Amino acid sequence: MLNNASHSSPATTNQRRHLQDRAFKLLVKAAALLSVLVLAGIFFLLIWNGFYMFKEVSIWEFFFSSEWNPGALKNPQYGIGGMVVGTMLVTIAAMVLAFPLGIALAAYLSEVASPLMRGFVRPLIELLAGIPSVVVGFIGIVVVGPFLAQTFNLPNGFTALNGAILLAIMALPSIVTVAEDAIRAVPRSYREASYALGSNKWTTLIRVTLPAAGSGIIAAGVLGVGRAVGETMTVLMATGNALEVPDSLFDSVRTMTATMAIEMGEVPFGTTHYYSLFAIGATLFIMSLLFNLTAEYLAAKFRRLS
Amino acid sequence: MTDKLVVRNLNIAFGEKQVLKNVSITFPDQKIVALIGPSGCGKSTLLRSLNRMHDLTPQAMVTGEVLLDGHAILGAKVDVVDVRRKVGMVFQKPNLFPKSIFENVAYGLKVNKMGDKNLIRARVEEAIKSCYLWDEVGDRLDKPALELSGGQQQRLCIARAIAIAPEVILMDEPCAALDPISTLKIEELMLGLREKFAVVIVTHNMQQALRVADSTAFMYLGELIEYGPTTEIFNHPQHELTQRYIQGAFG
């Protein structure tokens, strides 16, 4: 037999190879499990540290008061109501801008645009997705802010609206991508059935294709909300960070993320103030987790339907 | 005539679906056995169980025995790498790696550490020659294998399989993707392989079974219906199903 010519005996060589194989499998499995550990670690760390704060502060005060003054020597206050309102205001306004625009772009790219146009717009959108948030924040300071101040005759442009416009720009790429995928996933037969009944392309798009892509498109929106809620640098740089409950989009606001970014660097380790920042983090984490899970559920539902 | 592979009471299910039902069959050494039958009859599953390729299907449930030279090859304790080195396989579509011609044939020799550089070179040359490919590729062994024609690729797959000196060669419809001339070349090659190896082929092509196989097994819905010398199966089928399948296929 030919294999008698091998150098070392086949049995020991094979043993070594099997050992190697098993070791490698163990290694990659351990690496994959790290992701589970990290997510669990983030979760427990935020909850654990946040929990310490609730020894000193009532849940009611934390969520429903809007008085935030944790650094005060006498009578510190830990109400994040104002920040939650600010965060939601900026996020919702951003979505009001980005969602229709994103759907319009997705519909245009998948149903109307020539391949050439699509080949031009798609990379541009991908490029937009890659712009660091600090650069977007800078654009908010030097372009959007002054523009808003001039247009609406404001003392300065550091308002909720500025943040909302920037977040809309940042959320746009993911909304367009997910929504376009959803529209493309609608079976061709739906459209053909509609054309066969004498509908034109526009009616088909509005009455058949978009409703059929419905939960996929909504998933895109919810995902966008999740991203916008957690965005830090942009709002930190563009919304002025005033600690008041905003009356309108033209007020300055301070979001939950901005509070963490501003105060984490200066807070003494282990104080109630320190833990309260983790409590904000835990709240934010749970919020974005809920948005992500909702988006995932909707996307899964959409995949089942199509 | 010695029995190379013995299959006893083999049952295979993928989840709820029973694909092989209590199959017992023997494959002799230095003979070609053809497995025929309509699609979904389990012939490919049977073939793939002979070198444990069903391990790759997550929900496969296997009971029964497969013996190679009297040694069991199923079961978790068996060294599957060793089984596959002894039982080579050629697939339906040529599946060369995106490497050079030489690297493809040397692949099995290298992973199985079968010899030094010179020995590997000699074995690659020998394998390519016994597949009648040397005249066509001998002067361009370092060229990408995927540049060869379909028929050449399939013959190189056979060369790759025999380079590691297996004892059995399994072929899963090896000519399904080839033109008639390439098919004839491969059949000629099979007849040559018979001198050294036990060969088992799955085929949809009745004439091919007639041309190359010493014995033929007809399978239907996971069961082995009839097994015997090829001329007997084709000329005097004992079972009505066999008769209908062969006539249908001819007509």
Added chain:
Amino acid sequence: MNRSTWIEQLGFGVLRLCTLLVVFLIFWLIIDLFIKGGDSLSWIFWSTFPQKGMTAGGIFPTVVGTAFVTLITALFAVPVGVASAIYLSEYARDHFLSRLIRASIRNLAGVPSIIYGLFGVALFVEGLRFGTSVLSAGLTLGLLSLPYIITATEEALKTVPKSYREGALALGATQWETIRSVVLPPALPGITTGIMLGLSRAAGETAPILFTGVAYYLRYLPGTVWDSFMALPYHLYVLATQHHAIEEVRPLAYGTALTLLAMVTVLNIIALQIRYRFQSQPTG
């Protein structure tokens, strides 16, 4: 023209207008940055230290700092990410554990970057006592980029035909040998693209490094992984909002923003180019 055709034309017109508006907006913002910041860019800007309380000079230490941190990020996230993807694509069958891992990865991708910052403080800076350092920041960014690298690598591995794996296994290769010799090589361009996109995202992040190692101003370059560092994105934040003479340093801020944008864009274009070449090549 009848009424329904008229509505169709109008509808498509609105969609086209929206798209052109967005395209115009993107170009306007980028061109505006270029017009106002283009003058600041020069080799001297990139190769000198900040001077006179950061009102003059260049951004050399921030470029070095960002490169150093990204290197640490890569050293951690690339092996771990690629290994995770290999597990998911090559080994994991559809059971509870693999579903748990996939769900974790999807949710990690949605965790706000500032949360990674908090986690980095608690785990690396305080817990493991790495202090505010290149190491803490690099590992924090590494965790952040893991989901991207895993997802992209798994996609790339999925494009490798199953027949390659079968061919190698049938020749008596072990699974590890199969992966190393016939699965990874053809997937490499796709993996590289994913890694570059993930790392360029990490390099542009600010929030995760705020409390884990970045410094306002340092006179020296970081010598070891235990040192603090300056970074491009944080430097832009400082020049834009924290500096005592914000209007005076605006040209420097523009230059920094453009540098950051250019760096990320070039990385993205190279990455997408690799993927494009890979896709247009027949895989056999």
